[in-house]
Amino acid sequence: QRYNETLKTFATTTYTSNDNFDNILKKILETATKTLGVNRSSYWTYKPDKMRCSNMYDLDRNKFEKNFTISKSNYPFYFENIENEMQVVASDVFTNPITAELAKDYAKNYHITSLLDTPVIINGELKGILCFETTFKKHDWDNEDINFAKSVSDLIIIALESQLRLAAEKTLAYKSELLSAMSLCTEKFLNSKNINDVFSDVLIIIGNATKSSR
DSSP: OHHHHHHHHHHHHHOOOOOHHHHHHHHHHHHHHHHTOOOOOOOEEETTTEEEEEEEEETTTEEOOOOOOOETTTTTTHHHHHHHHEEEEETTTOOTTHHHHHHHTTHHTEEEEEEEEEEETTTTEEEEEEEEEEESOOOOOHHHHHHHHHHHHHHHHHHHHHHHHHHHHHHHHHHHHHHHHHHHHHHHHHSOOHHHHHHHHHHHHHHHHHHOOO
């Protein structure tokens, strides 16, 4: 029931163009952590040789952290499963064969006992993983936990796609402004007889189009 309520809240939440992906991600991670009853949640950006933590929420410390990485060379079997787009469900990271590599140092250093990782895939391409972790005490993940994690990963996909679309729109608008400015500059060159006045006007036009002060 609490999972459904949280997902309904997410579904009815509206974001503006001022809400960047990082801010949206923080809200998703904090809410999902508290709803799922885990200690930590994070989103990791995938690269072929490593994954970088875009943001992590630690419930016990009520704190966000980011930018630490794990490399494929240290955890090849774990990466292989993630790259095969498999959801990693490990109630015991020390006995689960997929997370056994992580147990050697990562899990031990952060006292992680249980882990639930969900690939984030856009247009068939692996973009990252959503990770839920418990510390000190094991958590036996059930189907509701697993399905909730998948639903939260879908929310992250929506947020990522929205940011990509917004970035594309801004780029298109910027190019359009530059083309208009270039057209206006060309017109001034053709119609003006005073070269000094032309350069002065052109600098102002280009400055306005590029949002530059000089």
